[in-house]
Every structure is written in structure tokens, then in C-alpha cells.
Amino acid sequence: MKFSKYLFLFLIVFVLTAPVFSKTVKAPPKKSVHPVPMEDGNCESCHEGSKQYEQWKSSAHGLILVKCEVCHGEEKTFQKTPPDTVCRGCHADQTATMPAGKTCVTCHPAHTFNVHKSVNYNK
Amino acid sequence: MxxxxxxxxxxxxxxxxxxxxxxxxxxxxxxxxxxxxxxxxxxxxxxxxxxxxxxxxxxxxxxxxxxxxxxxxxxxxxxxxxxxxxxxYHPDRLKYPMIRQSDGKFKRVSWDEALNYVTEKFKYFHQKYGKDSVAYYGSGQAMTEETYTFNKLWKAGFRSNMVEGNPRLCMASAVAGYITTYGSDEPIGSYSDIEHAKCLFIVGSNTSEAHPIIFRRIMRRKMSNPDVKVIVCEPRKTNTSKIADLWLPVDPGTDLAVFHCMAREIIKNGWHDKRFIDEHTRITDGEKVYEFNHYVQFLEQFTPEAVEKITRCPAENIKKAAEWFAKHGPTMSLWCMGLNQRTRGVWANNLVHNLHLITGQIGYPGAEPFSLTGQPNACGGVRETGALCHLLPGTKPVADPKWRAHCEKEWGVPEGTIDPKPGFHTVKMFESLGAENDTTKPIKAMLVCTTNPAQSLPNAHKYIKNMKDAFLVVLDIFPTRTTQLADVILPAAFIYEKGGVYGCSERRSQHTDKAVNPPGEAKPDIWIAAQIAKRMGLEKLIPWNMDDPQKANALAWADYTRVTKDTDHTFAGVSYERIKKEKAGVQWPCPSPDHPGTVRRYVRGSDPMFDHQGFLEKFGKKIPSDKKIYFYMDAKNEGKANIFLRPYKPAAENPDQEYPFFLTTGRVIEHWHTSTMTMRIPEISRAQPYSFVEIHPEDAKKYGITNGDMVEVASRRGKVTLPAVVTQKSLPGILFIPWYDQHVDRMVNFVCNDAVDPGSFEPEYKVAAVKIRKVSGPVKLKDKYIISDVNEKFV
Structure with a gap:
């Protein structure tokens, strides 16, 4: 009798906490197509000079030429808010230890991304 | 419980x-x-x-x-x-072997049929026209194991040194620069010197677009340490110079004068390290040895004012650069094609090494003359396995009888098998390639592996017919300008479909596991090489002909590391099991399994060759026990590096009345080489759908050119027509065109000069004299150009 009580308790706890134990980087949401046809243009054709563009340009991403399409895709693969699986491409360590319920941009605002810049090459 | x-x-x-x-x-x-x-x-x-x-x-x-x-x-x-x-997963992937038929179209065939056809042709040409009538032209993008295999097959199997690779077109001057200065190829230090440098001299490199992730480290170094000085020396004010404290603009091909001037400034101000010069260097012109005072006298002509006249580089900038280089160290130089792709590329390399040697900025963290290698495996695959016409594994010359004998013994072939005479360097190889009945063309057949010479050779028009007329076998993953000239197309597996080793700029070899299978019947290059060997009676030489490329790679690697185990490039301590496991690869020399790899060469305590008995005995080296720094590969066995007295010589072709502009070529971050891969990635092709010509506003005004206008750029060799980008990025009189575009109207190598450096035989892509004219206003371009149909003719 005692054993089955413990087993029942264990199962309850397991079911409630299992999603945390197997931490998943969420599958990307359904992709949205770019709001307007891009025709022959690139991102700069329309967005150069915008607030986001200027923020990006002065950021580390801007300096090392991580341009719009790297994170947002292009017309057919456009994502307005890239999921963390995109950030994972360069920030695998950080996305692997993401606090539950948060995404990269919760703390690192687009497009300056300037919170907790770390210097990490002396490994 | x-x-x-x-x-x-x-x-x-x-x-x-x-x-x-x-x-x-x-x-x-x-x-x-x-x-x-x-x-x-x-x-x-x-x-x-x-x-x-x-x-x-x-x-x-x-x-x-x-x-x-x-x-x-x-x-x-x-x-x-x-x-x-x-x-x-692009639909254009080559999936099946193909042989061109008499109607000019390709027909799909089986691997047996393709390989039998190729080897019968090779045997025929060998018999009728000699062992050197069939050439191999490989790539700094093939895996180390593959290139090693092809090189062994040709040099020990066919006994032919007609083996070349596209690193001849990009790194040969750097190789010769290292070998003439220190006696051995490749950098002394590592990327980690970036994080210790207090002065970074970036010369002939748009690092932010050609080596973006190395640029990231430089950028972070500067941002975290604003007192670090960054100097950029090149004709254009590129994205790289956004972090620069000083830009040294120079007319293409004139920077030798700037380097000499910097040396003059350093010595005149007493900023040089005389003790280091005396102990660790000699002054030479390559033949005679001179006293230090002779060097000082030689430098006198390079006053800042005189050099400003030759180069258009402001005298004050040169003086400032000299001061920071010498006094704000440790100083790391980083350079790439701007120095290498020149008729005086070897000299340009020597002169940057000179600056490090006269200031003693070498052999400790942050002090490093670092040549950036362009391709992912030019170092590991081509330079280190010796897959150039004059080399053997270990980057040693075919002309060296002892090393030939060593390789023959290791490879189990009779003494005298390896030809002591170098084959033809790349430009000469393609000049000599042609039709069977053309007696002026001794090379009748060529196997081209993982590269696209029909687009990447300079003065490309000259070589197209030769490739078309010869028996051309092309191994690739997509249709290219070169497959358009081929007789046989062999579909290749991509890196992640076969696995293997790549060795990067900092002597670090890293392993890639096979992740997935290749599409259709595409095969790894190593399998193709081994099958050719088998069908030509050379299975004993290349026994790794199994289907599993990972098994084949392991055997090839074991063979290669055994042959080179006592050289200063040794990977004897790196078994295939080890390199597969290592998360960060291993830097050579690595002589034993317990050795971690070498961050810095020529320094006792860091470089294992100081105590490597096999190396010291085999090459008769004696390193004095009191020497901390010792250039043990010095050809004169004195442990010294060479400070070179190189005369000033400009580029082979300079602007004149008829062709009044400098043209220089280069890259954009999005595209790799001839864009056969990158133009197939939608995000990239949208960002950079076609190439363009950058022109200074003053010049644009003179010619009535505004942004987007179509401009014809012509040299004595050929012309291209592209849209103009009017920009202040370079000096008036200098044009820039990125070289990635495959469209025949915009393939800039039709314009470029194939004059070569007499020491390295590397062509001068970076400097040509051109004229321009406005053709029209903006037009709708055939952009994002790729070749999808193998039967599309070369137009």
C-alpha cells in the first residue's frame, strides 16, 4: 500500500514537471510572408533610415554585417519576429540555457541587442 | 531505498x-x-x-x-x-555522372561507364603523349584526405607533377613570403594573438567581408579596449575601416613603398630593436648578406614625402602608422589578397614580415605577422599535403632528393619514381592545355576538382578555348562555367555528406562528421580518386577505395600523417580518432598523442620541435640550448629570419592615357567565390543579386554617371558592363568590382590581368588598368544569375 502511494505521488510530480525536465527550444511558429511584395528590392531598399535600421546599424550586428535577411529571412521565408532557433545559430550556449517562458528579445531588445554583452574569447 | x-x-x-x-x-x-x-x-x-x-x-x-x-x-x-x-537541397544539384555526346549534349551514364571512360582516356593520353599530358587542378575547398589522395596518385602513381590547385591564385605569395623569410610556410602564432595585440595592422584585407568572424574578434578587441590602435592600409575605405583609428589609403600595387617608409621611420626614430635584429635576423636581397647600415641606406629613398607622391598615402599617416606599429605593441598584422594577388606579392609579404623583425614584434602573445588564408582548406589540404606542382607532403620541394627518397620509401614506390622537376604552375598549366592535335599544347586532359577556373582564372577569355578543346573532367556539385566546357561531369558529395578534415589559417585542422547521404548517385571525391587509381592499376598505392568515405578518410589521414611525422608540420600525435573527438581541432606541430597542439612556433617551451629528436636528426638541425626564439627552418641553419631588401616595383599594369583607371577586385560578405553556391541561397541572392562597379563621385561626375547607370569597364583583355555605385569609399581614379557574378556580361575576370609574380606565380587580380564609358541609364538586369542546365552553352 505504501509503495503505491509513493508511486502515485511520483507520477503526479512527474507529469507536472516533465515539460521543464525536457527543456525544448520551441519549434518555430508558422512563417509569415513579407507584408508587401519585395519585387527586386532588398531590405535596405525600404528600411534604410528607419528606427530599426539605425539601431541595427549602430549595434554589433550592424558592425559585423549580420544583415536583416540573416534573422528575418527574405520574402518567401520572412519572419517578423525570428524565433530563438534563429538566434541559436550564433548563440547556442545562451539559447540552451534560456529561462522558461522567456525568449532572447525579452531581455535583449531588437535591434540594439545591447544587454549583457559579454567578452568571451579567453576560453 | x-x-x-x-x-x-x-x-x-x-x-x-x-x-x-x-x-x-x-x-x-x-x-x-x-x-x-x-x-x-x-x-x-x-x-x-x-x-x-x-x-x-x-x-x-x-x-x-x-x-x-x-x-x-x-x-x-x-x-x-x-x-x-x-x-x-537545391534542385540543381548534380546527381549522376554525365558524358558529353557528339551532339554537344550531356547524357547520364553509370559510374562504371564514366570512370572507365575517364581512365581509358587518361591511359591513352599517357601512352601517346607522356605522363605529363594529364593534369590535376584541385582546390582549397576539397578535404585534406581527398587532396592528399589525388596528389599521391598523380606524383607517385602517374609520376607526374602536373598537380596544381586554386591556392596558387590566392595564397602562393604568402607561402613564398613565409618560406623565404622564415624557411617554412604558415603563421607563427594564432588567432588568439588578436586578444593580446595592442596594435592591429590590417593591410590588403577587407576582413569584415572576407573573414567576418575574425573581424568580429578584432571588433570586440577594439570595443573592449579602446586604446588598441587599428590601422587599415588599402585602397578602399571598407566596412573594416569603421573600427580603424587610421586609414592608409594607397594606390593599388604601390604599398611596397609604404612598408619601406614605415621601416625607415621606425629606424630613424630609434624605435627598432637592434638586439633582436642582430640575434635573430640577417639582412639580405636573397643572394648576398648585408650589414644593417646598408639596409638603413637602402631605406633612405623612401621618405614620407617621396612615398606620398608615389602612393597618394599622406605622409603624416605613414609616420603615425610607423609609430604605432613600433611603440604601441604588441603588434599584429593581418593581410590577405591585397598583398598576395600581385606581381610583387612575395615582396609585399616579405616587407610586412620585415616590420615585425626590425621591431622584434614576433614570438610572443599579440606580436604576430598573420597571413589570413582565403579558402577553408588551402592550408590543410593543398599547402600541407604539398598538392602544388613543385611540392610534396610537408610542404617540401620535389627538387629535394632526400625528401623525394623519403616519400618514395613511405609510399612503397621504387626509388626514382617521383619526378624531380616541378610541373607547370596554374597559369602556365592552363596556357598549355588544349586539343589533342595541337602540338603547342602538351597537356591534353585535366581533372578539375571542386573549383571553377572558367570563371576564376584571370584574363579568363584566354583559357576558355583551351579548356573546351582539351579532355576536361569536372567534379562538382552544381553546373558552373567550367562544367559548360567539360567532357565528363562527375557529381560530388558536399562536405556534410561525406565528412573529412579542413585545416584553417591558424594551422588548426578540424574534423567534420558525415551528417547525411549525398543526393542521387553523387560520390565523395576520395572515392572518385580511389576508383580512378584502381582502374589504372594503382590500387596498391591508393587502397582506400571503399564506399564508406569515413573509412577511406581515416586511411588517407593515417598515410599522410605517417609520411609527415618528423616534419615541422607534424600531425603524428593526431590519430583520426583524436581529430574526430577534438571539439576545437588541433594545431600543428603536434608530435605526440599527449601534446595539445602548438599555439606559437619557433619559441622554446611552446614549440615541440625544439626537442623533437626525429625532426632534429632527420633534418640535421641543432638548436642551441640557450636560444628562446630560434627560426629552425632557416635554410642556412643559423636560426635566423631574413629581412629583405626588396626594390620598389609597381604593378605590372598601371593607368595610362588610354586606360586611365585602376581597377581592383574583391568580395562582398554574402558571396563565396564564383557564387555557384551562395547565389542559390534566396536570402543571399536577394541581398546581392548582381555585381557592380564602385566609382568615386568626382570620376562619376566627369563621365556623367549616376547611381545605377550601366558602365562598361574595359581593359586590354576584355570588358564587362555593370551598374555603377557612386561612393566615396575609395580614392578618385580607383574602381572596385566584386568578382562573384557568373553572368557573362559581369564576369570581371575577363578584365583582370594574368601577369604573375615571378617568385610565386600568383596572378595580379588586384591591379589592372581600365577605361570606362557610360552605356546607358539603369536597366532591368538578368540578376541572381546561375547556370541550371548542364547543356546551356558557354556564351
């Missing part, structure tokens, strides 16, 4: 953690919903050597991420590496 009390405590702890959003699983266990497994590898593109993981789901690569433990990139990727895997 856990007690009831403890069980409740544990459950409560877990539930509490969950509620607080704390993840109790480790990084390594984190699962990604979009990926079944991650496979370790390296990036397909540049010589940085970024570590990656390929995400595989349902036997398909669906994602990529940087490897945070890789010591090259620390997990970061540029746009090309980030999107590389998309290339693998």
Missing part, C-alpha cells in the same frame, strides 16, 4: 524549481524540437575555420549552429556559414 521523507523533499524541490522557471537539465541535454541530432563539423566557406553543428532531422540537414567550443569562432557564424546548408 529512498525514505518517504526524502522522496517528498525531492518532489517538492523539483516542483518549486519548475514553478520558478529554473531549468535543472544541463546544456548538453537541452533538446531542440526541430532537430533529431547535432553533428559536429566546420564551415564550408572561408579560411577562418568556424566550428559548426549541423542539425539533422529525418536524415536531412535542417539547421546549423556555431560550435561554442571551437577556438576559431566561439560559436559565431557569418551569413554564408549560417545559411550554407540550404545549398545542399
Amino acid at each position: 529512498i525514505s518517504r521523507r526524502d522522496f517528498i523533499k525531492l518532489s517538492a524541490a523539483v516542483a518549486t524549481a519548475a514553478a520558478a522557471g529554473i531549468n535543472l537539465s544541463s546544456k548538453a541535454e537541452a533538446k531542440d524540437a526541430d532537430v533529431d541530432r547535432w553533428v559536429k563539423g566546420t564551415c564550408r566557406f572561408c579560411g577562418t575555420g568556424c566550428g559548426v553543428y549541423l542539425g539533422v532531422k529525418n536524415d536531412k540537414v535542417v539547421a546549423i549552429k556555431g560550435n561554442p567550443e571551437a577556438k576559431t569562432n566561439f560559436g559565431f557564424l557569418c551569413v554564408k556559414g549560417f545559411l550554407a546548408y540550404k545549398v545542399m
